[in-house]
Amino acid sequence: MNDMISLNKYGAVTAPFEITIQRKLPGPIERIWDYLTDSDLRRQWLASGVMPETPGDTFELVWRNDELTDQPEERPEGFPQEQRMTSEIVAFEAPHRLVFTWPPSGKVSIELKPIGTDVLLTLIHSHISDRRNMTMVGAGWHMHLDILAAKANGYKPEPFWKGWLRLREEYERLIPE
DSSP, rough: OTTOOOOOTTTEEETEEEEEEEEEEEHHHHHHHHHHHOOOHHHTTSSSSSOOOOTTTTEEEEEEEEGGSOOOOOOOOOSSSSEEEEEEEEEEEEETEEEEEEETTEEEEEEEEEEEEEEEEEEEEEEEHHHHHHHHHHHHHHHHHHHHHHHTTTTOOOOHHHHHHHHHHHHHSSSOO
């Protein structure tokens, strides 16, 4: 991937059933690494859960998307207040690379690269089951990373569900049949 040459706010289909999303975030790299690996910081933009550093170890991610922004909003039908998933660490190379499983068969790789005083975050979610899930996953990562960018920059993020619903429609148009 070319470093920030084609940085786009949307994810791109980079292989069959794979989405890549990049974000430029304010450094230093250790600060962004903490947002990825520290449960309390990760809870502010994605999901809580104590993350082990040893490949092969498992951990639980706990999503409470209603708590990501302080504006009350209605959750879409079919989404629980809390969602849990057990994952396994594949790689933990502080502060540059984090890889974990996304059951049942997916994998998430996040790489951080310092670019001056900023950090280029590249997220690759691979082995997504089908196109429908690609639109859901693309919209989800997009919205979660937008919240991370807002938090890292000291801005107030857009309400999660409102943004996710809008993005799901956009990814429905963007992801090829």
